[in-house]
Amino acid sequence: MASIRMRQAISIALKDEMTADDSVVLMGEDVAAAQGVFKTSEGLLEAFGPLRVRDTPISEMGFTGAAVGAACLGLKPVVEIMFMEFLGVALDMVVTEAAKFRYLSGGRVSVPLVVRASVGSGGGFGMQHSQTLENWVAATPGLCVVVPSDPQTAYGLLRSAIRHDGPVVVLEPRVLYAQRGEVVTGEAGLVPLGRARIVRPGSQVTVVGLGQTVGVIREAVDRAGLDAEVIDLSTLVPWDRSTVVGSTRRTGRLVVVEEAPESGGWGHEIVSTVVSSAFADLKAPPFRITSPDVPVPYSPPLEARHLPTSAYVADQLTSYLESGKVPAPWWIREGFVK
Amino acid sequence: MTVTSMRTSADRRAALSDPLEVYRRMWEIRTFEEQISGLFAEGLVHGTTHTCGGQEALDIALATTLHIDDIVCCTYRGHGIALALGMTPESVLGEIMGRTTGCIGGVGGSMHLSDLSVGLLPTFAIVGAGVPVAAGVGLAFQVRGEPRVSLSVCGDGASNIGAFHEGINLAAIWKLPTVFVIDNNLYGEYSRIDKTTPISNLADRAKAYGIAGESVDGMDLEAVTEALDRHVSNARGGGGPSLLEVRTYRYAGHSRADLATYRPPGELDEWRLRDPLVLRRNVLLTGGIASAGELDDIESEVRDYIAEVVSATKEAPEPTAEAMFANVTVPLDRGTGEN
Numbered sequence: 001m002a003s004i005r006m007r008q009a010i011s012i013a014l015k016d017e018m019t020a021d022d023s024v025v026l027m028g029e030d031v032a033a034a035q036g037v038f039k040t041s042e043g044l045l046e047a048f049g050p051l052r053v054r055d056t057p058i059s060e061m062g063f064t065g066a067a068v069g070a071a072c073l074g075l076k077p078v079v080e081i082m083f084m085e086f087l088g089v090a091l092d093m094v095v096t097e098a099a100k101f102r103y104l105s106g107g108r109v110s111v112p113l114v115v116r117a118s119v120g121s122g123g124g125f126g127m128q129h130s131q132t133l134e135n136w137v138a139a140t141p142g143l144c145v146v147v148p149s150d151p152q153t154a155y156g157l158l159r160s161a162i163r164h165d166g167p168v169v170v171l172e173p174r175v176l177y178a179q180r181g182e183v184v185t186g187e188a189g190l191v192p193l194g195r196a197r198i199v200r201p202g203s204q205v206t207v208v209g210l211g212q213t214v215g216v217i218r219e220a221v222d223r224a225g226l227d228a229e230v231i232d233l234s235t236l237v238p239w240d241r242s243t244v245v246g247s248t249r250r251t252g253r254l255v256v257v258e259e260a261p262e263s264g265g266w267g268h269e270i271v272s273t274v275v276s277s278a279f280a281d282l283k284a285p286p287f288r289i290t291s292p293d294v295p296v297p298y299s300p301p302l303e304a305r306h307l308p309t310s311a312y313v314a315d316q317l318t319s320y321l322e323s324g325k326v327p328a329p330w331w332i333r334e335g336f337v338k
Numbered sequence: 339m340t341v342t343s344m345r346t347s348a349d350r351r352a353a354l355s356d357p358l359e360v361y362r363r364m365w366e367i368r369t370f371e372e373q374i375s376g377l378f379a380e381g382l383v384h385g386t387t388h389t390c391g392g393q394e395a396l397d398i399a400l401a402t403t404l405h406i407d408d409i410v411c412c413t414y415r416g417h418g419i420a421l422a423l424g425m426t427p428e429s430v431l432g433e434i435m436g437r438t439t440g441c442i443g444g445v446g447g448s449m450h451l452s453d454l455s456v457g458l459l460p461t462f463a464i465v466g467a468g469v470p471v472a473a474g475v476g477l478a479f480q481v482r483g484e485p486r487v488s489l490s491v492c493g494d495g496a497s498n499i500g501a502f503h504e505g506i507n508l509a510a511i512w513k514l515p516t517v518f519v520i521d522n523n524l525y526g527e528y529s530r531i532d533k534t535t536p537i538s539n540l541a542d543r544a545k546a547y548g549i550a551g552e553s554v555d556g557m558d559l560e561a562v563t564e565a566l567d568r569h570v571s572n573a574r575g576g577g578g579p580s581l582l583e584v585r586t587y588r589y590a591g592h593s594r595a596d597l598a599t600y601r602p603p604g605e606l607d608e609w610r611l612r613d614p615l616v617l618r619r620n621v622l623l624t625g626g627i628a629s630a631g632e633l634d635d636i637e638s639e640v641r642d643y644i645a646e647v648v649s650a651t652k653e654a655p656e657p658t659a660e661a662m663f664a665n666v667t668v669p670l671d672r673g674t675g676e677n
Contacts, residue, residue, distance in 0.1 A: 025481060051481055057511065062470045062504025069474025069488070072459055073409065075481060077474075089500070092464055097471065104460035105452050106442035107665035141666050166668035194670040238670075 007177040009151035010040040010116075012185060013158040014078065018048050021076060024162055025052045027063050028080030028116075037082055038118060038177050060090035064115065068098045071113040076162055081117035083129045084136075084171065091136060098167040099142030113167045114158070119147075120212050120259055121307050122175035127295035130303070132211070132260045137169045138237055138269075144168040144193055145237040149214035151181035153234060156191025164193060171236075173212040173259075196240035198247065202229035204321055205253040208244055208270055210236060213257040213308060220313035228317065236266055241273060248274050252283030255317060257308055262290040262329070287326040289316050292337065347456045351424035354402050357627055358636065360559070363401075364394045364615050365640040367418040370427055371590075373648055374417075374434065378594050382435055382652065387448040390418035392557075392589035395614040396491070396521055397422035399562040403570050404489060409457045409475045411468035412491040414449035415521075415588075416461035419491065424456040427647045437654035444657045466496040469518065470505030476514030476579070487573045489517045495526025497540050506579065510547040513578035517569045520581070521556070523588035528600055544581040556586035557612040560621065 004012070018024045030037055032045040032055040045053040056063040060081060067077035081087045087094065098111045121130040137145050146161060146168060148154035154172065161168035183189065191197075196208075200218060204227040209217040214232045221228045229247050233239055248254045254274050256267035267288040274286055289308050297303055312330060319327040331337045353359040371389040378387070390397065397418035400410060404423075412419045420430050425441065433440030434448045441451055449463035459475070462468035472490035479486045496502050497520055509516045520540050524531050532538065544551025550572075554565040562584055569580045587609040591598035598606075622628045 025477075054512075057504075057507060059504040059508065061501050062473070062508045065467065065470025065501060065505060066474030066477055066508055069411070069459075069471035069476075070478040070481070071474075072471070073475050073478035075478045092467055092501075093470070096464055097462075097467055101460060102665045102668065104442065104446055104450050105454070105665075108454050109452070109460065110668065144667070144670075164668060164670070192670070238667075 003180050003182050004151055005177065006148070006151040006154045006179050006181070007038055007040045008042065009155040009183045010158060010172070011042040011044065013155045014041060014044055015047060016185060017159050017162045018044065018052065023074060024076045024078065025054070025070065026078045026080070027054045027056050027067060029056055029058055029082055031055060031080050036080065038174065040080070040177065060086050061093060064090040064093040065097070067113050068093050068101070068111060071098070071111040072101060072109050076112045078114040078116060078162060081115060083125070084117040084119040084133050085128055085131060087115070087117055087136065094137065094167065094169065095140040095143065099140045102142060102166060110165045111167050112165050114161045114170060115167070116158070116170045116172060118174040119171045120173045120175055121296045121303055122212065124298065124300060124303065126298045130296035132171065134171060134236055134260060134266050135264055138266055142166065143237060144235065145171065146193060146235045147171045147173070147211040147233070148176070149173070149209070149211055149232050149234070150176065150179065151183045152189065153191050153232070155183050155185060156189050157193070157234065159190050160193050168193070171211065175212060191234065194235045194238055194240060196243040197232045197234055198229060198243065199232050200228070200230040202227045203251055204228055205255060205317065206231060206244070206247040206251045207317065208233055208254070208256045210266070211259065213259055216308060216310050216313055217257050219310035220317060223310055224314035224318050226317055226321065239270070244270060245274055245278050248286070249278050249281040252281055253320070254286035255320065256286070256288045257313055258288060258290045259307055260290060261293045262288070263293050265290055284320065284324045285326050287320070289313055290329070292329065292331045345426065347424035347426065347453050348406060350426065351401060351406055351456050354398070357622065358632070360398055360402070361618055361622060361633065362636045362640055363422055364398055364618060365637050366427065366644065367394045367397055367421050368615060369640050369644045370421060370431070371417060373644060375594065377435065377648070383448070384436065385447060386593045386595065387434060388415040388593050389590045390415050392609065392614070393521060393523060393586040394418055395559040395562045396519070396556055396584045396586060398559055399566045400489065400491070402563060403567045404457065404487065406456055408487045408489065409459060409472070410489050410491065411459050411472040411475065412461050413465070413468065413493055413496070414461055414463045415493065416451050417448070420451040420453065420458060420461070423453070423458050425451065425453045425458065427644060428651065429453070431647055431651045432654055435651050436656060437651055438657050439651060439654040443661050445661055466492060466499035466501035468492060469496065469502050470508065472518070473505045473509040473514055473516050476509060476516035477512065479515055480512070485574055487515045487517060487570050489519060489570070491519045491521055493526060494520055494522040494524065494531050494540060495534065497543060498535060506547050506549070506581065509579040510549050515573040515576070516579045517573050518579060518581045519566070520583045521586055522583050523586045525588055525592065527592045528596060530600070539583070541581055541583040549578065550580040551583070552581070553583040553585060556584035557609070557614045557617060559614060559618050
């Protein structure tokens with residue numbers, strides 16, 4: 001096992017899957033000659049040539065739509081959306097075309113498409129290049145949505161996504177591209193779709209994270225010395241209900257930590273489902289730790305505060321476990337929001 | 339061969355090598371569309387439909403110039419193209435009426451027709467969406483080195499949406515085997531083209547992509563067929579994409595709710611003088627290919643046939659809840675290892 005950066009794990013996953021399957025092609029802005037602006041397609045143009053590794057114009061609707069058409073005819077395109085926000089101009093192709101074609105064709109047309117997009121804050125990219133926006137793609141039947149949290153899951157989820165016969169959106173936390181970790185490659189390195197991972201067992205509280213917040217939670221739990229069960233949701237759609245509900249039944253407490261703003265986040269789905277199905281086992285009300293309902297600010301200290309930090313998560317978890325009550329978020333406590 | 343003996347889409351497609359079958363199909367499309375408004379009034383068709391009366395020449399030309407394994411990405415004004423490519427009236431009407439006999443069992447409706455056996459991807463209900471998808475189909479053919487062609491049909495209104503520009507631009511830079519057809523029927527929804535589009539010759543847009551552009555009389559089947567055949571052959575031979583504007587006229591309003599009161603008086607009548615079916619009938623008569631009596635018989639047979647299809651479809655069952663849950667997602671255990 002080698003210790004590599006997450007961006008390298010993504011390049012290797014693409015290379016391994018393109019080697020295994022001639023029908024896999026890669027398209028996106030500067031993915032070929034420049035090897036990706038985040039260097040997530042290193043060596044691929046050289047290895048597979050310009051027919052299969054294509055630089056596109058700045059034209060997300062065009063190339064995402066082309067990927068849908070190519071997928072309908074049996075290619076397995078992987079498109080890179082440089083920043084998740086850029087999917088806004090191509091969303092029709094993902095939620096209204098790719099996600100519907102199986103239904104629209106009576107099951108005769110599959111769309112084995114992977115849409116990779118970098119997401120999240122922490123890089124100083126400002127409010128139009130720092131959102132996670134999972135909710136753009138989380139409420140569309142027909143789509144799978146996965147989010148890696150480290151180099152291994154980036155490798156394994158991407159390979160599983162490419163092998164999947166339907167459309168999969170892979171949201172890659174941009175700030176983790178440089179993170180190092182040991183990665184098992186090959187078949188043993190695959191991470192199945194639809195399954196959450198218990199990354200740290202515990203008995204006092206179940207804490208669910210996704211992408212960037214998984215590392216934040218682990219650090220928070222260590223910092224506060226809590227006996228918490230930490231779950232990396234890994235697949236947001238369809239999320240692994242049995243693992244999360246089962247864990248919450250054991251611990252009696254649930255906290256979801258999200259990078260996105262408080263309103264409309266994916267954690268509502270988790271909390272709602274758990275409350276409805278495990279109410280009798282709950283020892284305290286489940287709650288969510290999120291960022292506030294404001295755009296991601298550019299100023300480094302403000303951006304750092306906007307994302308739930310490990311110190312903040314540690315404080316909220318500690319307060320919750322001590323009091324059995326839901327702690328108010330910092331923007332309420334400090335009077336910024338009434 | 340009688341109309342009712344041709345049950346498969348591929349059979350119906352192959353039959354178009356006979357000029358009388360072409361005439362029959364044009365009448366089939368016209369008669370079919372005329373039935374739709376009546377079915378609405380009866381409450382048997384729901385939501386909306388977009389009929390294509392007046393645009394039959396393009397429908398037929400697509401079916402006779404494309405190979406059966408070429409792929410068409412067309413719009414929600416797709417009943418005629420579906421029938422021309424080979425889909426049976428039973429399958430198309432069944433879908434429009436939401437019955438189990440429809441091409442996808444009634445879960446799609448008028449705007450969502452498809453039949454891969456004759457190269458029709460699910461028709462696109464979002465204006466312009468089929469343009470980049472068609473480019474992508476061409477990309478698949480190019481990557482695999484297959485001598486197949488993809489073809490996009492959009493309306494004049496779609497030439498103003500971003501997908502049109504992005505899709506054609508991609509096809510041009512990658513020299514994809516894709517033909518882009520604009521079915522210019524002069525109206526985008528309720529708005530006349532001169533209110534929405536700064537040029538009247540839409541083929542001129544090809545210049546912006548460095549590809550060939552051409553406009554053709556869309557009422558004349560021979561003219562459309564000749565032009566389309568050149569564009570398709572060029573794409574198949576590696577000549578890259580091109581743009582063909584087919585000038586037609588939409589006899590009905592945009593959708594069933596639209597009575598088209600915004601049209602200038604007399605415009606429809608003027609276009610009807612060059613009705614594609616009338617022009618075609620004259621060609622067959624003057625060429626000595628058929629007698630007036632034979633053509634009258636065909637028209638009458640088609641009317642009877644479509645009436646039979648309507649009656650049968652009215653009796654066809656509506657889908658059960660099981661259909662609602664089929665084909666939504668690919669099960670996760672397909673190809674993802676252990677899960």
